[in-house]
Amino acid sequence: MAEASGPIFEGIPEPKSPDVVVLAPRMQGAPLPTPEQVLRFGYSEDDWEDFTLEWVHALGDPYVYVKRMGGAGDRGADIAACLTLQGTDGEWHCYQCKHYLAPLMPSDAWPEMVKIFVAKVQEAYELPTRYVFVAPKIGTTLSRWLLSPKTLKKKFFEEWNKEKSKLGADLDSADRAAVEALAEATDFSMFQPADMGFILKVHRKTSHHVRRFPQQLPARPDVEQPPDEQSIQEAVFVKKLLDVYNEKHGLALQNLQEARAHHKTKGHLVDQREAFYSAESLRVFARESVPPATYRAIEKDLYHAVVDVAAGPYSDGFERLRHVLIAASGHQPNQANILAPVVTGLDKKGLCHHLANDGHLTWCKEEEG
Structure with missing residues (x-):
């Protein structure tokens, strides 16, 4: 009897997992039952x-x-x-x-x-x-x-x-x-x-x-570097970054390649894409390890930590983004969540870009309304 990660045919309905947040196992005390x-x-x-x-x-x-x-x-x-x-x-x-x-x-x-x-x-x-x-x-x-x-x-x-x-x-x-x-x-x-x-x-x-069986999670795989070419999944977040750069520096950047080539934006862009893909690796790791609600709780918790910061008055979108990223870096995920110990500082910055990608956060005023 062979083993695999799931059914062979896509038409088989998977058993529905309860929409629950998995809590971290006890760190001390009597051993957990096997x-x-x-x-x-x-x-x-x-x-x-x-x-x-x-x-x-x-x-x-x-x-x-x-x-x-x-x-x-x-x-x-x-x-x-x-x-x-x-x-x-x-x-x-x-x-x-x-x-x-x-x-x-x-x-x-x-x-x-x-x-x-x-x-x-x-x-x-x-x-x-x-x-x-x-x-x-x-x-x-x-x-x-x-x-x-x-x-x-x-x-x-x-x-x-x-x-x-x-x-x-x-x-x-x-x-x-x-x-x-x-x-x-x-x-x-x-x-x-x-x-x-x-x-x-x-x-x-x-x-x-x-x-x-709440046990310790398996080791999280290393985060892969962002691809050279922009993927479909990062289109919205990259567009919002381009708006930030154009507003701050008076540029007219149209795409990822132009921003990567410009001396005023390339370093910042590289850092933000690394953060985005770090958060993406967390999302994939969670998808393969825990029920969906467990990851959503991490994302929602971070959103509530930065949404008021994002709403403040700023001179431009770059300043709004900078303050949100600082707030995200200082945020501590709920330690009862089993994913909390594997969430890195880069993940937290990347989650801000995921939230921007999904329309929950924005940086430039003209995008609002």
């Missing part, structure tokens, strides 16, 4: 299915559709991951979520296996080509049998054929016979365990992970 401990002892069945759905979306298998099916009437499938547009009428994988404090035992697995056979017999689904038990902990006996399809099948039928067995006891004679025949014809290698280490390795690459 993700394994949180999952096993701190989750409800619904939480577990939500978590599993996030993991399935992050797998590299070519799923064109992923659907949470859990609840009444799920017919033995908590999460259906479909490999074709035929959905569960075509090839698909079943992820069966089981959340117990005790390890998952064979007695927990048998009824679920019967359900999926019954669903096929009663034409609710096609039989999945992969049926994965997803549990915080799978017991030793079941783990061993799942690694030996022949043994698993033998043990299943031993339980099925026991006198007064509860497996299939609620079926009429025709369906019971059909289920038995289907199970006899099935390769039990379709039944597989999900390894918790692998689950967490894949889930760790999603933005959901830090929300569920």
Whole structure:
């Protein structure tokens, strides 16, 4: 089973992450519980299915559709991951979520296996080509049998054929016979365990992970230098800088190249673009590490720290920009926000240009109104 950063096909809707600000983990005191401990002892069945759905979306298998099916009437499938547009009428994988404090035992697995056979017999689904038990902990006996399809099948039928067995006891004679025949014809290698280490390795690459398991953030990558050519994303902020330079120096600069070539503006322009791209690297890092609201809180906090400064009377746009950048440099992000420790002084200046880029700040008076 390959791993990847997200679903193969863009058409798969991602699980929606709650719009929350992730707080920094405690710096002192008792150690935080491990993700394994949180999952096993701190989750409800619904939480577990939500978590599993996030993991399935992050797998590299070519799923064109992923659907949470859990609840009444799920017919033995908590999460259906479909490999074709035929959905569960075509090839698909079943992820069966089981959340117990005790390890998952064979007695927990048998009824679920019967359900999926019954669903096929009663034409609710096609039989999945992969049926994965997803549990915080799978017991030793079941783990061993799942690694030996022949043994698993033998043990299943031993339980099925026991006198007064509860497996299939609620079926009429025709369906019971059909289920038995289907199970006899099935390769039990379709039944597989999900390894918790692998689950967490894949889930760790999603933005959901830090929300569920507040730990220290990974190291932030180095900031790349701005490209020589102006990118589309910086068009507005560069135009506002050109207005500043033209107003202050009585110039008529029209583009980035002219400003970069002029001795009065090139040094300042280089510094501002470096700040802009530093803030952009923070935005990308946050997008890949935390829910969106966590980054927005950093940006909003800075905006409120500088907006009154930007509103003051100044002789020209350059002075307004200079005072805003000074205020931004002295601003301290909310230390409860998990991103706060990785926000640099250059980021804070760059965030001002991002806010200008988005129309929230402006420098020259003629732009106002």
